[in-house]
Amino acid sequence: MDSHSPSPAPAVGETPLRVLLPQILPALVVGVVSALLYIGISELSEQLKDVLWQTLPTALGIGGYSSVWIIVLLTATGVAVGLVVWKVPGHAGPDPASTGLQGPPLSPMVVPGLLVASTLALAGGVSLGPENPIIAANIALLYWLGRRLVPAAPGALWVVLATSGTIGALFGTPVAAALVISEALTHQPGGQGSLWDRLFAPLAAAGAGAMTTSLLTDFTFDLSLPAVTDPGWGDLLAATTVATAAALCGLLGCYAFPYLHRAFQRLHHPMLMLPLGGFVLGVLGVLGGPLTLFKGLEQVKELTSHGGWSTGDLAKMTAVKLAALLIAAACGFRGGRIFPAVFVGVAFGLFAQALVPEIPPAVAVSCGVLGVLLATTRQGWVSLFTAAVLAPQPSMFALLCIASLPAWLIVTGRPQLELDKNGTPLR
Template identity: 60%
Template structure:
């Protein structure tokens, strides 16, 4: 006869003793992550002022003339190429093979990576600071953590560095928690650490990262007060036509961005046929200059400040001009990342989504601008990042009205069906897209 009696299960142990020692390291890493982000951004802004204001004034040329745009982006390509070639660590791995949260790199690589990032941000390259700053903070947090506590799990320090950076980027810990939740779901689940102990719950695992993200977010808000809310008219009594528009626009944004995603490995392959990184990145700078001349000054740089200018007067540009900006921005992301510039894709993709959404509203005025813009951003980010929570969160914080959130949640579903399981805008070491 089978004995159905089960052994007594001990009551779950309180995690407080394990979690409390993490509070101080999490606070330090969160604040440090924010300070590094702010420091790099400030350095890039100072150099940007020199390149795009002081120098053109000194030589008597227009800063947004075709010749100056071509010159600065070409010189930026040469400078970044030299850093990748000569500086220790070669400014980190090929940016086409990296995501937002990756395994920690050696700390000796960080100075070169940050230098290449500052040059790209200042020179007008269409990439954001998010990927390289997150990689740098993860490397430093991992290096520090493994020395202070050699037996601690490596993944904990990776999570703290990533959370502190993302919290500072968005000025809130929510985005960091969403990113880490997605990572934890896709990672193998760990069991109990010892007999009689329970496996850590989701909130046990998020406790320290949430502190780091909160510390990073608060530090950024105190120093810089970042804001993503756009100057859009509030949503006027959502109705069934708004829901239909949300579904169509989000899917259209995903389709447009997927064209860029499918082109990405080919662009990367073309640039890497060149025998030297200086040649590849310099050619990338030349092409970025041509795209900047074609799309205009708003299509340069990471895109956050330019998004505010674009939405300040949505009627200042025709639908055709807005579509051109969206296409040029996506093409610039392909060229910048494919040729070897260091930077992230979230912020410039946000600009492409905003331009596309304003174009939709211009073509079909019945589609409310808040619906068009946020849903276009949602679709573009889903295709480019393949991270549902981050895409939804980013679109939601742009919204002028919380009433848009239900529409965004529904609009995400068909857009996700269009992108899931398809190639990503990230390659493996062999140059094949991840899926």
């Protein structure tokens, strides 16, 4: 069985009930463990972030977000991550430019370096999220443990449970994982059994992961935007226009990405690539301001709650955050691209709303995120889901579904923000 495939369909002569019931306990355990690793790394990075951006500069008598400190700290972060990639066994995993949300299990030896590199990047202000490294680490550890503790279970089961549990924890709901896995099912020829039979264990793992996150943290994607109670034709036109324009913005980054990656690869050594990348990120942070640093989730809430941004401010933050995402991923920092892409989409949506104030903020922001994520991830369900949870209003669902159609026509078949092993963009 392919290591990427979801949980197996019932064999001939077996009832679905007999197959599904034994999967419940492993799924719940995997979901909880996946969430705990995510929460632990997030909390550790937040504590280190406070030290680096508040305690240390205060002790030195300088501003935590002064231009000099931003450049120095991001360059130092590049040096620290470069040392991990260079010296730690496993080299912190494969080139992040060639990895997505799902992939084959890594060796457990890779996990410590990958988590250290990711934690340093999250705390140091790098414009990447935790999703890719956490998913890869959970897959590696749970696949290794599962194969030893329950050798009769197929290896693919542990891969999909770890992926589902971590995605459920990351997004705070099992729905995101169900959508990701349902997309994976479309690439499995000759699948047997009902869709919900195949989603049963992943959904259990995702639910356990989401509930663990919900119980232990105050995490939420909801931006508390004013409700759109009765959308009309004008809202539909605005939604399709903003989503399409945002998709074009995201595509610009996708086309630029392989050239930036190739330029950094010419340096050949992580102690050149990552410090240089950190320095460039520091310069970008000075240009865009503190909101354009870090993974972007907390910064998105501050961006939307502050009503005094000019069109110039919003355009600058959109461009700077997109550039920071591209540089961070191209030079070798370990991290995911969804969270910073959400910031790009929110800033773009607010920019569109500043240009045309008649556009409701919920429409502008959700459709901006929808377009950017469609372009950068090429995962339709996840893009729709993420856009919807930013403004969880029933009236928005139809607008987002329709707005996704022209945006998808723009991005389908185009380069993605992910490369193959030869540096060629996936399509």
